[in-house]
Amino acid sequence: MARRLPVLDAARGEAVEIRIANESIRAFGNESIAAAALASGTRVLSRSLKYHRPRTFFCLEGHCSGCLVRLGGVPNLRACQAPCTAGAEIEGQNAFPSAEVDLLGAVDFLFSRGLDHHTLMTGSSVLNKLANKVVRQLSGLGRLPQSPVSASELPEVAERAVDVCVIGGGPAGLAAAIAAAQRGKRTLLVDDQLRPGGSLRADPRSGRDRAETTWAAAIDAGVEVLARSTAIGFFPEDDGGVLAISSPERLYRVHARAWIWATGGYAVNLPFQENDRPGVIAARAVGRLLVEHGILAGDKVCIVEVPQVARDAEALAAALDHAGAEVVRVALADTLGARGRSWVNGVDTKKGRVDCDLVAVAAIPSPASEGARQQGCKVTLDPDAGGFRIVVDEAGQTSTANVWACGDVTGYMGPARAATDGARVGANVAASLGG
Ligand code: FES
Structure with missing residues (x-):
């Protein structure tokens, strides 16, 4: 379970109250909404647009779209790039009735081997049109803003x-x-x-x-x-x-x-089964929560890593250990998959299962070129x-x-x-x- 550590209390900024899914949350002015949500126990922020799989932050750097929310009536804003301001209203997206409990998530169970969204399994064109109308209501990326901004209101360039x-x-x-x-x-x-x-x-x-x-x-x-x-x-x-x-x-x-x-590099995921589960997040995001926000994101952390970033993983493991977490490091080559539905609870490896409440993915950042x-400018492929x-x-x-x-x-x-x-x-x- 994530928690704020007292060590950074002085740097958190002014205490403010925000509302996530109609619940009041105590947050701080120097926190992003994503960080405040995690620290207060809100884990799932929205749902994926097709299969309604639970979604939450991965990179905490504005580059993955895992944390899209409706903020103040405006859809598709990144919770990790929005500061906490008093009275902010945050809602999940693509879910009914809520991001945590989404009945439409049944799609993920019913079509676990995939859904052909072109034919929607309909034989006739009439049925296909009807099915398309239904699906358009159930999927997509949020609803349009409540009060759209007109071009004349935009500030001058x-x-x-x-x-x-x-x-x-x-x-x-x-x-x-x-x-x-x-x-x-x-x-x-x-x-x-x-x-x-x-x-x-x-x-x-x-x-x-x-x-x-x-x-x-x-x-x-x-x-x-x-x-x-x-x-x-x-x-x-x-x-x-x-x-x-x-x-x-x-x-x-x-x-x-x-x-x-x-422009550095993007924090990227590594290939293992169920790597899109909430709780599988970039090692750099785990570090950012700890270093920038003084938030320990989990009590039992499994770091899945590639050899090229072993020193970074070692430094993160030491810092997490120092903050009070149990840490296990697993090579990607030994990793089979993550477990858990709305939040990760373990990692299957070739050597057995690792129980954890957070998976930190330590990969080589992908150049932002x-x-x-x-x-x-000339660029060259960096396969690793x-x-x-x-x-x-x-x-x-x-x-x-x-x-x-x-x-x-x-x-x-x-x-x-x-x-x-x-x-x-x-x-x-x-x-x-x-x-
Ligand atoms: S974009 Fe916010 S977590 Fe990646």
């Missing part, structure tokens, strides 16, 4: 012109931005998380304080930081190249003399990470002029080496722009 735009506020991005700003370059840093820091906020070896002090150092150096802001597309045909940034307040059009991609690919990493030369320059990259998006290196790499590339970029 803002323009930014800088020397260096750094995309990604993890250890590499923060270090690169600091290095560029300290060398006199007007530097903008764009980060999509609630608070910049990236993997520093999930790694027990660095810790929350390191993320806070590095973020503060960036601001001291003169870096403009856009937090909770996502780079949604690069448009080369527009004014010599514009990066569109979506932030909670407005849309930005960013022009830069040089770009640095420091989509934006750089839009800028024409299951994605494409950006190809850079020794200085950190990509195959596209004035576009650079550093940290895990160029190949997994972990927070400490990523910070060193970011500082080096940030200095190189500043030098390339001249005095």
Whole structure:
């Protein structure tokens, strides 16, 4: 059972009350809704759109869609990217009557071998049309917002012109931005998380304080930081190249003399049976709950890992053990599958069953290289990470002029080496722009 640890009480922020599925929950201003939900015992947030399998968070980084909820009447918002504000109303999606007890979940039992959603097992076109109407009522991703926003209500687009735009506020991005700003370059840093820091906020070896002090150092150096802001597309045909940034307040059009991609990697799942069960979550998310939120996500944790991240898994296991959890580490090669329905309760391995109330999946992060690919940067397949990493030369320059990259998006290196790499590339970029 998840619980808040007293050690981080001072950093949680103001106590607020939010409502999840019509129940009042005590939360804190510096927590995401997903973290507060877990700490208060709310485990299932919504249901999958076709088979109504229970869904909850996996990555806690806004990248997996496992935590989609209806927030304040707006569907499909990520609970892990929404801060707790007093009076927030959160509802599950795709479920009747509730996400925890969903009668439509019978579909998962009845069609355990899959459902052909094209024919819906109907022989005639008339029956097929009828079946389609019924299915459309039962599936899908939430309901439309109660009060839609009209285009005229949207804020004006803002323009930014800088020397260096750094995309990604993890250890590499923060270090690169600091290095560029300290060398006199007007530097903008764009980060999509609630608070910049990236993997520093999930790694027990660095810790929350390191993320806070590095973020503060960036601001001291003169870096403009856009937090909770996502780079949604690069448009080369527009004014010599514009990066569109979506932030909670407005849309930005960013022009830069040089770009640095420091987008890191996505926390991904590993292949074993029933790996989509709630309670099977990314090891980095388990670390984030512990390091950033002071929440111990389970009492008995089974870490399923691949050998390439053994050191990270070891550090997480030690931190969980120190916080009072029982920890068992299992190699992916020995893992057969997870057990449990609405929450995991064990892992079957080749050596027997491991009882647990949380499975932490320690995989190599998959490089988040989509934006750089839009800028024409050469990428190469990283089979172990299951994605494409950006190809850079020794200085950190990509195959596209004035576009650079550093940290895990160029190949997994972990927070400490990523910070060193970011500082080096940030200095190189500043030098390339001249005095
Ligand atoms: S998107 Fe929220 S947990 Fe992955």
